[in-house]
Amino acid sequence: QKEVEQNSGPLSVPEGAIASLNCTYSDRGSQSFFWYRQYSGKSPELIMSIYSNGDKEDGRFTAQLNKASQYVSLLIRDSQPSDSATYLCAVMDSSYKLIFGSGTRLLVRP
Amino acid sequence: DGGITQSPKYLFRKEGQNVTLSCEQNLNHDAMYWYRQDPGQGLRLIYYSQIVNDFQKGDIAEGYSVSREKKESFPLTVTSAQKNPTAFYLCASSIGIRQETQYFGPGTRLLVL
Numbered sequence: 001q002k003e004v005e006q007n008s009g010p011l012s013v014p015e016g017a018i019a020s021l022n023c024t025y026s027d028r029g030s031q032s033f034f035w036y037r038q039y040s041g042k043s044p045e046l047i048m049s050i051y052s053n054g055d056k057e058d059g060r061f062t063a064q065l066n067k068a069s070q071y072v073s074l075l076i077r078d079s080q081p082s083d084s085a086t087y088l089c090a091v092m093d094s095s096y097k098l099i100f101g102s103g104t105r106l107l108v109r110p
Numbered sequence: 111d112g113g114i115t116q117s118p119k120y121l122f123r124k125e126g127q128n129v130t131l132s133c134e135q136n137l138n139h140d141a142m143y144w145y146r147q148d149p150g151q152g153l154r155l156i157y158y159s160q161i162v163n164d165f166q167k168g169d170i171a172e173g174y175s176v177s178r179e180k181k182e183s184f185p186l187t188v189t190s191a192q193k194n195p196t197a198f199y200l201c202a203s204s205i206g207i208r209q210e211t212q213y214f215g216p217g218t219r220l221l222v223l
Binding site: 004008032034042043044045046049088090092096097098100101102103 | 143145150151152153154155158168200207208210211212213214215216217
Protein backbone atom coordinates (compact mmCIF):
# COMPACT_ATOMS: atom_id res chain seq x y z
CA GLN A 1 0.00 0.00 0.00
CA LYS A 2 1.58 3.22 -1.18
CA GLU A 3 1.30 5.91 1.46
CA VAL A 4 1.77 9.62 1.94
CA GLU A 5 2.05 10.72 5.55
CA GLN A 6 1.43 14.16 7.01
CA ASN A 7 1.00 15.43 10.53
CA SER A 8 -2.67 16.38 10.87
CA GLY A 9 -1.92 19.40 13.09
CA PRO A 10 -3.14 21.94 13.71
CA LEU A 11 0.13 23.77 13.21
CA SER A 12 -0.28 27.16 14.84
CA VAL A 13 2.10 30.02 13.97
CA PRO A 14 1.95 33.78 14.61
CA GLU A 15 1.42 36.16 11.73
CA GLY A 16 4.70 36.94 9.97
CA ALA A 17 6.40 33.70 11.03
CA ILE A 18 7.61 30.84 8.83
CA ALA A 19 5.29 27.84 8.64
CA SER A 20 6.96 24.51 7.89
CA LEU A 21 4.83 21.65 6.59
CA ASN A 22 6.24 18.17 6.12
CA CYS A 23 5.35 15.04 4.18
CA THR A 24 6.89 11.59 3.75
CA TYR A 25 6.06 9.01 1.10
CA SER A 26 6.60 5.29 0.66
CA ASP A 27 6.99 4.74 -3.10
CA ARG A 28 10.65 5.19 -4.06
CA GLY A 29 9.63 5.31 -7.73
CA SER A 30 7.70 8.56 -7.25
CA GLN A 31 8.84 11.36 -9.53
CA SER A 32 6.38 14.22 -9.07
CA PHE A 33 5.31 15.99 -5.92
CA PHE A 34 2.62 18.57 -5.28
CA TRP A 35 1.30 20.82 -2.55
CA TYR A 36 -2.37 21.81 -2.62
CA ARG A 37 -4.13 24.27 -0.34
CA GLN A 38 -7.71 23.53 0.67
CA TYR A 39 -9.91 26.01 2.49
CA SER A 40 -12.74 24.58 4.56
CA GLY A 41 -15.59 23.42 2.32
CA LYS A 42 -13.68 24.21 -0.88
CA SER A 43 -11.76 22.18 -3.42
CA PRO A 44 -7.94 21.88 -3.45
CA GLU A 45 -5.93 24.46 -5.37
CA LEU A 46 -2.38 23.87 -6.55
CA ILE A 47 0.31 25.81 -4.66
CA MET A 48 3.55 24.23 -5.85
CA SER A 49 4.90 21.32 -7.83
CA ILE A 50 8.43 19.96 -7.55
CA TYR A 51 10.21 17.25 -9.51
CA SER A 52 13.93 17.49 -8.67
CA ASN A 53 15.87 17.28 -5.44
CA GLY A 54 16.46 20.63 -3.79
CA ASP A 55 14.43 23.78 -3.31
CA LYS A 56 11.90 25.51 -5.54
CA GLU A 57 10.71 28.98 -4.64
CA ASP A 58 7.57 30.80 -5.75
CA GLY A 59 6.86 34.04 -3.92
CA ARG A 60 6.41 33.32 -0.21
CA PHE A 61 6.35 29.55 -0.82
CA THR A 62 9.35 27.20 -1.01
CA ALA A 63 9.04 23.49 -1.72
CA GLN A 64 11.90 21.21 -0.71
CA LEU A 65 12.42 17.68 -2.00
CA ASN A 66 14.79 14.96 -0.77
CA LYS A 67 14.17 11.76 -2.72
CA ALA A 68 16.82 9.78 -0.82
CA SER A 69 14.95 10.45 2.44
CA GLN A 70 11.54 10.28 0.71
CA TYR A 71 10.66 13.61 2.19
CA VAL A 72 9.02 16.74 0.80
CA SER A 73 8.27 19.94 2.64
CA LEU A 74 6.59 23.32 2.12
CA LEU A 75 7.79 26.51 3.77
CA ILE A 76 5.52 29.54 3.93
CA ARG A 77 7.36 32.76 4.75
CA ASP A 78 5.69 35.81 6.28
CA SER A 79 2.58 33.74 7.10
CA GLN A 80 -0.72 35.59 6.84
CA PRO A 81 -4.09 34.77 8.44
CA SER A 82 -5.35 34.12 4.90
CA ASP A 83 -2.87 31.21 4.72
CA SER A 84 -4.94 29.38 7.35
CA ALA A 85 -6.13 26.26 5.54
CA THR A 86 -5.40 22.56 5.17
CA TYR A 87 -2.34 21.77 3.08
CA LEU A 88 -2.42 18.51 1.14
CA CYS A 89 0.75 16.78 0.01
CA ALA A 90 0.27 14.69 -3.14
CA VAL A 91 2.74 12.29 -4.69
CA MET A 92 2.51 10.78 -8.16
CA ASP A 93 3.47 7.15 -7.82
CA SER A 94 5.26 4.96 -10.34
CA SER A 95 1.91 4.03 -11.98
CA TYR A 96 1.02 7.72 -12.50
CA LYS A 97 -1.64 7.77 -9.78
CA LEU A 98 -1.76 10.78 -7.46
CA ILE A 99 -1.67 9.68 -3.82
CA PHE A 100 -2.79 12.26 -1.28
CA GLY A 101 -1.87 12.67 2.35
CA SER A 102 -4.63 13.47 4.81
CA GLY A 103 -3.45 17.06 5.12
CA THR A 104 -1.98 19.38 7.74
CA ARG A 105 -4.22 22.10 9.14
CA LEU A 106 -2.39 25.43 9.45
CA LEU A 107 -3.62 28.22 11.71
CA VAL A 108 -1.97 31.63 11.44
CA ARG A 109 -2.70 33.74 14.52
CA PRO A 110 -3.09 37.52 13.92
CA ASP B 111 -13.38 31.45 -19.06
CA GLY B 112 -11.66 28.09 -18.82
CA GLY B 113 -12.16 25.69 -15.97
CA ILE B 114 -13.92 22.72 -14.48
CA THR B 115 -17.53 22.85 -13.40
CA GLN B 116 -19.37 20.42 -11.18
CA SER B 117 -23.06 20.24 -10.46
CA PRO B 118 -24.97 20.23 -8.31
CA LYS B 119 -23.15 21.82 -5.38
CA TYR B 120 -25.24 19.75 -2.93
CA LEU B 121 -27.05 16.49 -3.66
CA PHE B 122 -29.35 14.46 -1.48
CA ARG B 123 -29.77 10.75 -2.02
CA LYS B 124 -32.59 8.60 -0.75
CA GLU B 125 -32.15 4.96 0.22
CA GLY B 126 -31.84 2.71 -2.85
CA GLN B 127 -31.52 5.61 -5.27
CA ASN B 128 -28.87 6.10 -7.96
CA VAL B 129 -27.64 9.67 -8.37
CA THR B 130 -25.40 11.23 -11.02
CA LEU B 131 -22.81 13.94 -10.44
CA SER B 132 -21.85 16.11 -13.37
CA CYS B 133 -18.32 17.19 -14.30
CA GLU B 134 -17.52 19.34 -17.35
CA GLN B 135 -14.22 20.90 -18.42
CA ASN B 136 -13.32 23.30 -21.22
CA LEU B 137 -9.55 23.08 -20.74
CA ASN B 138 -9.14 20.62 -23.62
CA HIS B 139 -7.65 18.13 -21.16
CA ASP B 140 -7.52 14.48 -22.16
CA ALA B 141 -7.47 13.01 -18.63
CA MET B 142 -10.24 13.31 -16.06
CA TYR B 143 -10.57 11.94 -12.54
CA TRP B 144 -13.07 11.44 -9.74
CA TYR B 145 -12.02 11.55 -6.10
CA ARG B 146 -13.87 11.13 -2.86
CA GLN B 147 -12.94 13.04 0.31
CA ASP B 148 -14.21 12.13 3.76
CA PRO B 149 -13.86 14.53 6.72
CA GLY B 150 -10.28 14.86 7.92
CA GLN B 151 -8.98 12.60 5.20
CA GLY B 152 -7.12 12.93 1.96
CA LEU B 153 -8.57 12.32 -1.47
CA ARG B 154 -9.14 8.78 -2.71
CA LEU B 155 -9.35 7.93 -6.40
CA ILE B 156 -12.63 6.44 -7.61
CA TYR B 157 -12.24 6.33 -11.42
CA TYR B 158 -10.09 7.97 -14.05
CA SER B 159 -10.17 8.33 -17.81
CA GLN B 160 -7.24 8.94 -20.13
CA ILE B 161 -9.24 9.36 -23.34
CA VAL B 162 -12.79 9.31 -24.62
CA ASN B 163 -14.58 5.95 -24.31
CA ASP B 164 -11.94 4.62 -21.93
CA PHE B 165 -11.83 4.63 -18.14
CA GLN B 166 -10.13 2.72 -15.35
CA LYS B 167 -11.05 1.84 -11.78
CA GLY B 168 -9.26 3.62 -8.99
CA ASP B 169 -8.81 2.46 -5.43
CA ILE B 170 -12.47 2.67 -4.33
CA ALA B 171 -14.57 2.01 -7.46
CA GLU B 172 -17.12 -0.33 -5.86
CA GLY B 173 -20.62 1.19 -5.90
CA TYR B 174 -19.72 3.79 -8.54
CA SER B 175 -19.90 3.94 -12.32
CA VAL B 176 -18.70 6.45 -14.93
CA SER B 177 -18.88 7.16 -18.64
CA ARG B 178 -16.70 9.21 -20.99
CA GLU B 179 -18.64 9.77 -24.18
CA LYS B 180 -17.24 13.26 -24.75
CA LYS B 181 -13.84 14.74 -24.02
CA GLU B 182 -15.41 17.53 -21.98
CA SER B 183 -17.64 15.41 -19.76
CA PHE B 184 -17.05 12.69 -17.15
CA PRO B 185 -20.21 12.03 -15.10
CA LEU B 186 -20.11 9.87 -11.98
CA THR B 187 -23.06 7.75 -10.88
CA VAL B 188 -23.30 6.77 -7.24
CA THR B 189 -25.33 3.58 -7.23
CA SER B 190 -27.46 2.06 -4.48
CA ALA B 191 -24.66 -0.47 -3.99
CA GLN B 192 -22.54 2.28 -2.40
CA LYS B 193 -23.62 1.92 1.22
CA ASN B 194 -21.77 4.91 2.63
CA PRO B 195 -21.97 7.60 -0.05
CA THR B 196 -21.90 10.69 2.18
CA ALA B 197 -18.74 12.55 1.16
CA PHE B 198 -17.30 15.46 -0.80
CA TYR B 199 -16.81 14.44 -4.45
CA LEU B 200 -14.14 16.15 -6.50
CA CYS B 201 -13.59 16.02 -10.23
CA ALA B 202 -10.19 16.86 -11.67
CA SER B 203 -8.53 17.02 -15.06
CA SER B 204 -5.03 17.12 -16.50
CA ILE B 205 -3.50 17.50 -19.96
CA GLY B 206 -2.71 13.80 -19.99
CA ILE B 207 -2.28 10.95 -17.58
CA ARG B 208 1.47 11.58 -17.52
CA GLN B 209 1.13 15.39 -17.56
CA GLU B 210 0.82 15.33 -13.91
CA THR B 211 -0.69 18.58 -12.70
CA GLN B 212 -4.32 17.97 -11.85
CA TYR B 213 -6.79 20.84 -11.52
CA PHE B 214 -9.93 20.47 -9.48
CA GLY B 215 -13.53 21.52 -9.87
CA PRO B 216 -15.48 23.09 -6.98
CA GLY B 217 -16.87 19.76 -5.75
CA THR B 218 -20.26 18.22 -4.99
CA ARG B 219 -21.30 17.40 -1.45
CA LEU B 220 -23.49 14.28 -1.33
CA LEU B 221 -25.72 13.67 1.66
CA VAL B 222 -27.99 10.74 2.42
CA LEU B 223 -31.58 11.39 3.53
